Amino acid sequence: MKTRSRDQNQHSSPTSLMASLLGQFKPKIIKRGEEVEANIVTLSKKGASFDIGAKAYAQLGDLEISELANYLPYLKVGDKIKVKVISEESKNGYPVVSLRNFFEEGRWQILQEKQEKEEEIEVICGDYGKGGVFVDFMGVRGVIPKIQLTEPFINNPEKLFGQKIKVKILEVDREKNRLVVSQKAAALKISQKKLKKQFDEIKAGHIYKTKVIGTSDFGIFCEINGVEGLIHISEISWEKVDDISAYVKVGEIIDVYVVEKNEKDLKLNLSLKRLTPDPWQDIEKKYPKDREIEGEIVRKERYGYFVRLAPGIEGLIHISKLKGDENLKIGQKIKVYVERISLKNRKISLVLPQKEKPILYR
Secondary structure, three states, rough: OOHHHHHHHHHHOOHHHHHHHHHHHHOOOOOOOOHHHHHHHEOOOOOOEEEOOOOOOEEEEEHHHHHOOOOOHHHHOOEEEEEEEEOOOOOOOOOOOOOHHHHHHHHHHHHHHHHOOOOOOEEEEEEEOOEEEEEEOOOOEEEEEHHHHHOOOOOOHHHHHEEEEEEEEEEEEEEOOOEEEHHHHHHOOHHHHHHHHHHHHHHOOOOOEEEEEEEEEEEEEEOOEEEEEEEEHHHHHOOOOOOOOHHOOOOOOEEEEEEEEOOOOOOOEOHHHHHHOOOOOHHHHHOOOOOOOEEEEEEEEEOOEEEEEEOOOEEEEEEEHHOOHHHHHHOOOOEEEEEEEEOOOOOEEEEEEOOOOOOEHH
């Protein structure tokens, strides 16, 4: 009889077990205006519900449901997210919460966390502009610089329009409303830590082999051991550059001089022209004022004619120095005198020979 009584005590009825479990669960006391961490339970265009530890699942306020659609591609059931309580209990018996802070700030926190962990995010591509391909992440507008694209997009970035792609975050700054991402880093599984190590191994003031991976109106995109570099148009040649394609071809391996390193962006400023001597060195000795020099007229501007004296050396015959009947033409070889030289501004003022020796400024 004792044993039987003991067995009966060990096996509670289903009703008493449920009562025991309910007794152990103590709903969280929530207050209006409080921000709490929630688990997403359901998620759709029609709304969302959250487990905030209350006696019932909280629901998203009706006024924010229309905004939720913009964030659906980046959220999923099971995600933890901060919500703000706007009602402890609605007339239907459940709490009502707001995602307003998330819509404004939470997306930036997600971006920062993804950058720190070097995790990919999914963005929607928009138009291609001067800065690169514009993208959208939860309403945050960002950009993929052209050099951060892989083939075939680097040469045809407009093909990405409307596509949803994976990228890695290169830079995120809430205060500046700035987001820079890389399609290449995601596609090639490039680690920023590894890239930083490769960047640190490159020394400013040294010459390296580099691969030309693209061109634009403002320069040449290159890579040195996977590190991004730019040869700005002003660093291609000592002469004026009109057609970048005349100097390099995509895929070509060339020598470059590392001018400086951008530690923040892990980018390199490169130069082609610094591989050759500066033609302006000792310029005043090469072109003294009292010597007649032969040059070629290379272009006409509204303020005068430019004359090439040597590769990388041009001077200007200002319109005020002309009578108007000289009949000068592009490509014409002419004799000139140096009026003055500005080393600081790299400018040479020229005059045409007169019947008598010209009186020059001293």
